[in-house]
Amino acid sequence: MPKCIFRLLYIIVQLKRRLFFKKIFCRLGLPALFVSMALGPVACTSIDCPLDNVVALKCGLYDNASGSRLSLSQTLTVRAGGQKDTILLNAASGIGDFLLPLRYGSVCDTLLFEFSDAEGRAATDSVFLSHRVMPHFESIDCPAAMFHELGGVRHTSHPLSLLPLTIDSIAVVRKIVNYDDIENLKIYLRSTAVQP
Secondary structure, three states, X not given: OHHHHHXXXXXXXXXXXXXXXXXXXXXXXXXXXXXXXXXXXXXXXXOOOOOOOOOOEEEEEEEOOOOOEOOOOOEEEEEEOOOOOOEEEEEEOOXXXXXXXOOOOOOEEEEEEEEEOOOOOEEEEEEEEEEEEEEEOOOOOOOOEEEEEEEEEEEEOOOOOOOOEEEEXXXXXXXXXXXXXXXXXXXXXXXXXXXX
């Protein structure tokens, strides 16, 4: 709205330089100025940018035997592959779903799922996500967002002898990754222990 007021003041200053504005202003006086100031913002467009504009991949955890939602009893850390210091999810436990960002400059992301338990055992599974970047514009006043369209998912699983919890399979539920809070991936976990 401030842009509209500045635009209106600029127009008034430009018109003031002309002779007919002096005649109109002298006849109508200050009320004309106040009416034009009051009606100026009404003429301007106002597009609200989305407040929740974080694009993230939503992953849900499921038990492979029953297919039901799983609350993770072990600790999960997700790192970006090839980058030692990039932690996307840090030491999460007791979760059933989580959000992960995807890279804009790459068509394939490598995610390292590090499972660990209270006994100090740890093992890592790899997830490879191929995706296509889709620029998204709400309006010229809002910053651009980068949506993604998932292409395919592959994964590796560690042996259950290292840690009795591993990725069994991954299903793509929704291919479009945007700022809607809708599940994109179902990650099915296999375990030798009984899950609560």
